[in-house]
Structures are given as structure tokens and as C-alpha cells.
Amino acid sequence: MEIIVLVKQVPDTTEVKLDPKTGNLIREGIESIINPDDRHAIEAAVTLREQYGGKVTAISMGPPQAIDAISEAMGMGVDQGILLSDKAFAGADTWATSFTLGKAIEKVGEFDLVICGRQAIDGDTAQIGPQVADYLDIPQVTYVFDIEKVEGDSVLVKRRLEDGYERIQCPIPALLTVIGELNEPRFAMVDRLLDACKEKAPIKVWNTADLGLQVRDVGLAGSLTQVIKTFAPKTERKSQILEGDVPRVVNELLGKLKENRLI
Secondary structure (H helix, E strand, C coil), rough: CCCEEEEEEEEHHHHHHHHHCCCCEEECCEEEECCCCHHHHHHHHHHHHHHHCCEEEEEEEEHHHHHHHHHHHHHCCCEEEEEEEHHCCCCHHHHHHHHHHHHHHHHHHCCCCCEEECCCCCCCCCHHHHHHHHHHHHCCEEEEEEEEEECEEEEEEEEEEECEEEEEEECCCCCECCHHHCCCCCCCCCHHHHHHHCCCEEEEEEEECCCCCHHHCCCCCCCCCCCCCCCCCCCCCCCCCCCCCCCCHHHHHHHHHHHHHEE
């Protein structure tokens, strides 16, 4: 099987900061990790490769330091990696990001499955997977929590619903977005990590020109949506102390709760 897994490097959510002028995440000096859902996607891809043979290619889009995410993915068993890195890619919304990832997948060539996490913790849009599938014009199954088998030209999966699940047989090539119930991601092996950090490691870095794209089609310039304003909501708490004998205070409290439609 030829499997492509999409990986994103994200800031540690306990340290997320926003630039008040641009609305973009401030990544400098902040520890980065592989997006948690993407770790389950990596585990799924490597497990399928171990069962059916073939090759797993990890693709990530981000600044140069995102190569660390590719290296860690290779430490977990991915065969080769591709980093899409170019200043022109900066500021991309989900549309421009999906378009760029789709172009990279087309450049890789034939594949059976594209696997990615349900959503990234720094955006929580859950749009990238479906939009990539739409660009590639292939079927998709989201919220996958079990990949039962790949047989012939189809894959059998279970998709989580609010009140149960769906069992779906999907033709391949296809795109799957996975959730944490699917598996327990393995740890990266030290020897694989060391190999991934060598100069001859099978990691390629592609820019706009490598994908045959124009700057106007990617990043902020190619985005259909733009952040107008980003702010942290301000919350105010108003308190009132009720004093007096218990029966009167209880009646007054009940009256205020009813007045504010809390009971």
C-alpha cells in the first residue's frame, strides 16, 4: 500500500500566544509538538504498512523547524518525509493550506490512502482533511475510530457518531480522518530518530516553485478568508452578598435566581 499521512507541528497549547496586530500565532520561543490527532494518523499508517506492505510518506507544511515533526514521524516508522516550507505559504487559511497539500500529494504520485488527524489543536477547524479530499476528488470518511481491513479496492472502517457508529466500506483511493480512539501511538525509536537527522535522510523540502505554483495562489495571498481581529474575551464577575436572617436571605436569593431565569 502507498499511504500518505498529513502531519502538522503545533505549539504546545499551554503556551499559545497571539500577535494582537496580525492575529497569527506567535511560534518563536514556544515548544512545538506533533498535533495529537496526527500521532494517531501516523500510527494507523505505519500499522497498515506493517500489515499490507508498501510505503508511508509523511507530508507537513510549515516553517523550517517543522522538519522536527517529520523526523519524529520517521522515528515512529514513516519511510520518507516531505516538508512544504516557503515564506509564501505563511498566513494560509484552510483553503490555501488544503490546496497546497493537495498539490504536494499530486506531485508524490499514486496512493491508496491519505490519513490525517481529525483536527489540529491550534485551529480546531477540522476542515483540512475534507478539503484535501475535495481537491483530490476522492471519497472521504471522517471521525474514523477503527480500520477493520483493506481488501481489494476498498477499505472497511468504523466512523464515530454522537449516538453510536457507522460501518462504512469505502472505495480507494480515499482519505480518512482519525480520532484518538483508533489506537495508542508508539514511541519514536532512537535509532530511527538519529537516521532521520542525518544529511542523507529521506526528507525532501519543497517550496512554491517545486510545486509549480504561483505566490498569488498560496499563503495569505491565496486565502479566501482573513483574520480581521483576534482578541481574548473579557469576563466580568459581579457579586452580591446577601445578609440577614436565613428565611429572608433564601427568599431573596430565590427571587434573584428567578429574575435572571436561572431557575
